Amino acid sequence: MSLTPLPLLQQLVLVLAAIVLLTSFVLLAQARLVSAIHVFAWQGALVAAVTTLVAAAGASPHLYFSALLTLVLKALLIPWMLHRLARRLELDRHVETLRWPTLVIMAAVALVIFSYWLVLPMVQERLAFTRNIVAVSLAVVLIGLLMMVFRQQAVAQVLGFMSMENGLFLAAVSATAGMPLVVELGVAFDVLVAMVLFGVFFFQIRESIESLDVDRLNRLKETAEEGE
Amino acid sequence: MTAAPWGAALLQALLYAALAPLLVGWVCKVKALLQNRRGAPVLQPYRDLYKLLVKEARVAHTASPLFRAAPYIVFVATWLAAATVPLVAVDLPTAAIADIIALVGLLALARFFLALAAMDVGTAFGGMGASREMLISALAEPAMLMAVFTLAMTAHSTNLASVIDHQLAGGIVLRPSFLFALGGLVLVAVAETGRIPVDNPATHLELTMIHEAMLLEYSGRHLALMEWAAQIKLLLYGALISNIFFPWGIGRSFAPAGLALGLAAVMLKLLMLGAALAVAETVLAKMRLFRAPAFLNLALLLALLGLLSHVILEVGT
Numbered sequence: 022m023s024l025t026p027l028p029l030l031q032q033l034v035l036v037l038a039a040i041v042l043l044t045s046f047v048l049l050a051q052a053r054l055v056s057a058i059h060v061f062a063w064q065g066a067l068v069a070a071v072t073t074l075v076a077a078a079g080a081s082p083h084l085y086f087s088a089l090l091t092l093v094l095k096a097l098l099i100p101w102m103l104h105r106l107a108r109r110l111e112l113d114r115h116v117e118t119l120r121w122p123t124l125v126i127m128a129a130v131a132l133v134i135f136s137y138w139l140v141l142p143m144v145q146e147r148l149a150f151t152r153n154i155v156a157v158s159l160a161v162v163l164i165g166l167l168m169m170v171f172r173q174q175a176v177a178q179v180l181g182f183m184s185m186e187n188g189l190f191l192a193a194v195s196a197t198a199g200m201p202l203v204v205e206l207g208v209a210f211d212v213l214v215a216m217v218l219f220g221v222f223f224f225q226i227r228e229s230i231e232s233l234d235v236d237r238l239n240r241l242k243e244t245a246e247e248g249e
Numbered sequence: 250m251t252a253a254p255w256g257a258a259l260l261q262a263l264l265y266a267a268l269a270p271l272l273v274g275w276v277c278k279v280k281a282l283l284q285n286r287r288g289a290p291v292l293q294p295y296r297d298l299y300k301l302l303v304k305e306a307r308v309a310h311t312a313s314p315l316f317r318a319a320p321y322i323v324f325v326a327t328w329l330a331a332a333t334v335p336l337v338a339v340d341l342p343t344a345a346i347a348d349i350i351a352l353v354g355l356l357a358l359a360r361f362f363l364a365l366a367a368m369d370v371g372t373a374f375g376g377m378g379a380s381r382e383m384l385i386s387a388l389a390e391p392a393m394l395m396a397v398f399t400l401a402m403t404a405h406s407t408n409l410a411s412v413i414d415h416q417l418a419g420g421i422v423l424r425p426s427f428l429f430a431l432g433g434l435v436l437v438a439v440a441e442t443g444r445i446p447v448d449n450p451a452t453h454l455e456l457t458m459i460h461e462a463m464l465l466e467y468s469g470r471h472l473a474l475m476e477w478a479a480q481i482k483l484l485l486y487g488a489l490i491s492n493i494f495f496p497w498g499i500g501r502s503f504a505p506a507g508l509a510l511g512l513a514a515v516m517l518k519l520l521m522l523g524a525a526l527a528v529a530e531t532v533l534a535k536m537r538l539f540r541a542p543a544f545l546n547l548a549l550l551l552a553l554l555g556l557l558s559h560v561i562l563e564v565g566t
Contacts, residue, residue, distance in 0.1 A: 032423040039425030039558040046550060123546055130553055137561050153562045 031150045034074045038154045041067045041191065042133070045164045048184055049129055050122055054115045054176055058103045061180050065095025068187050072194050075151060081198045087205055091190060094209055099183060099216050106220050107176060110227060117174050125171050132163040143196075154195035161188030175226055175233040179219050186212055253503040258343045262332040264512070265488075269480035270294035272487060272523055279527035294480065298473050306469030309370045319366030320467065320474040323359045327478040330355035331485040335410060335492055337511035338500035339417075344410040349397050352409070353390065356441075359478065360386055367463035378462025381538060385440055385447065385459065388545035393437045395552030399430040400493060402559055409489075413496045425562055429555030431494050436548035438486035440541070442479070445530040447541050457535065484519070491518035 027035075044064040051057040069092035076084035107113060119125070136159035144152055165188060168181030186208075193200045200208075223233060230237045274291040281288025308317060333347040333355075347355070364379035401407045403426065404415035440447045443460040452458055464475050492499055498514025500507035536544060 029421070029423065035562045036423050036425045036428060039429070039554070039562060042558070043429070043551075043554060046554070122543070126546065126550055130550075130557070133554075133557050133561075137557070156561045157558075 027150060028078070030074060030078045034071055034078060034151065035153065037067055037071045037074065038157045038191070038195070041071065041187070042157050042160060045161045045184060045188075046126065046129060048180060049164055049168050049171075050119070050126055052117045052119055054107055054112050054117070054174070055104070057177060057180055058100050058107065061103075061184060062096050062100035064184060064187055065091060065100070068191055069096060071154075071191065072199075075194055075198070079151075079198060083202060084194065084199045086202065087190075087194070087199055090205065090209055094212065095183070095187060099212070102216055102220065103176065103179070106223060110176075110223060110233065112176065112233070115174070117172065117177060120171070125167065129164050129167055132167060133160040136160040136163055151195035151198075155192055158188045158191035158195060161185070161191060164188075173234050173236045175219075175223055175235050178235065179216075182215075183212070254340065254342045257338050257503045257508065258332065258341045260508075261336045261338065261341065262328065262343075264336060265331040265481055265484060266328060266477070268516075268519075269477065269484040270298060272484050272519055273480045275520065275523045276527050276530075279524050280530060283527060283531045298477055301468075301473035301476070302470050304469045306467075306471050308471075309466055312370050312466070315362075316366050316369040316466075317471070319362045319369075320471040320478075322362045323366075324474040324478045324481075326355050326359035326362070327481050327485070330359070331481050331488075333409065334485055334488050335413060335499065336488050336515055337508050338503060339410050339413050339496075340501070341410060344408065348407040349401070349409050349412075350394075350407055353393060353397070356482070357386070357390065359482075363463055363475075367466075370466045372466060374458075374462045374465050378459055378465075381459045382463060385541055385545065388542055389437045389440045389548065392433055392545060392548035392552050393441075395549060395556060396430040396433040396437065399426050399552060399555040399559055402556070403427070403563070409493070413492060413499065416493070416496045417499075417501070424559075426555040426559035427494060429551045429558060431490070433548045433550075433552035433555060434490055436544065436551065438490060439529075440545055440548070442483045442486055444483075444526060446533050446536050446544060449535050457538070459538075487519050487522050488515065491515065491522055 041064060044060055044067060048057055048060050048064065051060055069088045072084050072088035072091060076082060076088060107115070133156075137156045140156045140159060143155060146152070162185050165181045165183075165185030168184065169178045172178050172181060190208075199205070226235070226238075227233055271291065271294070274289070274294045277293070278288045278291050329347075330352050332343045333341075333352050335341055335344055360382065364382055367375035367379040367382075369375070397407070400412050403424065404412040406412060406415075439445075443450055448459040449457065450460070453461055460479065464472060467475055492515065495518060498510060498518075500511030
């Protein structure tokens with residue numbers, strides 16, 4: 022599908038989706054925890070904006086509600102909770118040392134190409150104008166996964182998990198014009214509960230290994246000093 | 250082949266040489282105003298160039314003929330590169346001869362001789378500056394080429410004139426790929442012209458300088474040509490960014506009215522771009538040299554994302 026015959030509003034949807042992909046990359050490479058939380062909030066806001074515009078362009082009014090839900094949950098509530106957690110865990114100024122940042126970014130680029138290749142048969146079908154976004158959302162999911170693999174810091178891993186959820190939501194919006202409301206509400210509450218549980222776990226992990234660097238969980242010895 | 254296109258091309262090349270110091274003066278003026286200083290007049294770079302041109306050129310004993318020849322080569326290569334970028338009119342014969350890859354090549358030629366000349370005398374600073382310049386350009390060039398390929402894939406041509414024609418013919422189209430290419434190209438331009446997050450154009454502080462370190466041994470007319478070439482390069486990148494991504498107003502014929510309108514439009518765009526550059530230089534701090542690769546990796550990533558989003562989002566069945 023070429024871009025030029027589309028109305029301006031639908032072009033704007035594609036631009037916003039591309040920026041969601043960019044925020045995924047920024048999230049992957051952002052070493053400062055607080056900045057990463059901000060980037061995650063922006064990603065949530067962008068996903069909400071994409072949903073609103075799809076609702077406006079495709080005349081599916083039930084998507085307005087999903088957009089509102091995403092905005093409140095992903096752009097405001099969860100970032101606020103994470104921010105509070107980071108402050109209480111005294112991680113405000115935490116800067117993670119990333120291992121092989123360039124390599125990870127290039128792996129993420131490879132993931133984007135892979136997800137494009139994966140959804141090619143789907144794009145051949147005559148779907149709505151948003152079908153090209155499916156590749157983008159799959160890439161966001163895979164990059165979130167990559168972030169969970171490569172980050173050692175527990176809060177950053179949770180950010181990766183949450184951005185995976187963003188990608189799934191974007192896929193639902195772009196491929197099928199949104200899930201039924203019941204499913205959406207269920208997922209939203211799942212995410213919220215997961216967030217609360219993560220918060221509890223952060224404190225547990227820190228109590229047992231005095232750090233949130235989950236690589237230390239791999240060691241068999243009980244105390245952290247012996248491994249140093 | 251008639252005289253009018255070549256006349257316009259010649260006029261535009263002269264405009265590049267004539268306007269380049271003005272842009273630098275404007276950026277300096279805005280920067281000074283932002284820092285609550287009155288600042289030098291906008292025409293100050295012309296006076297500096299004139300002063301350097303009439304001064305005697307001193308050359309070190311150890312310098313080879315290459316050291317004397319380099320300023321002329323650098324200036325001519327940069328000027329030739331600038332002549333291929335449409336400034337006031339689109340369908341220039343010079344743009345038809347040399348496409349955007351030739352432009353990158355001409356800039357690389359200028360940079361090569363600049364670095365050679367810096368190492369020629371054998372001072373420590375020259376070698377250091379040359380090594381840093383090569384570090385930055387080796388990372389900036391792939392990013393620039395990626396951004397260029399993004400444009401080329403959209404317009405199906407690497408010719409700058411047809412890219413701009415394609416943009417003008419399409420009307421207002423929001424392209425994610427152009428957004429990313431713009432971001433990447435801006436970062437590359439900042440790095441290549443030695444502006445603040447990467448290099449500080451106003452410093453002679455020994456430890457941090459890149460471009461200045463290479464010019465330390467030059468004086469008189471040689472220095473004037475080198476400075477002038479750097480100013481033309483800034484104008485070149487400014488014209489490249491403003492005319493590719495915001496081509497509206499550029500002259501499409503060689504009638505005097507069209508050319509005058511094109512000149513006014515490009516001056517307005519460059520004024521805004523220069524002011525934006527000055528604001529960015531005021532709010533940003535210079536990075537450590539070892540952060541520069543990360544900065545240019547970001548440029549490469551943006552350009553790559555532009556390429557990918559063109560393939561994923563803009564073309565298809």
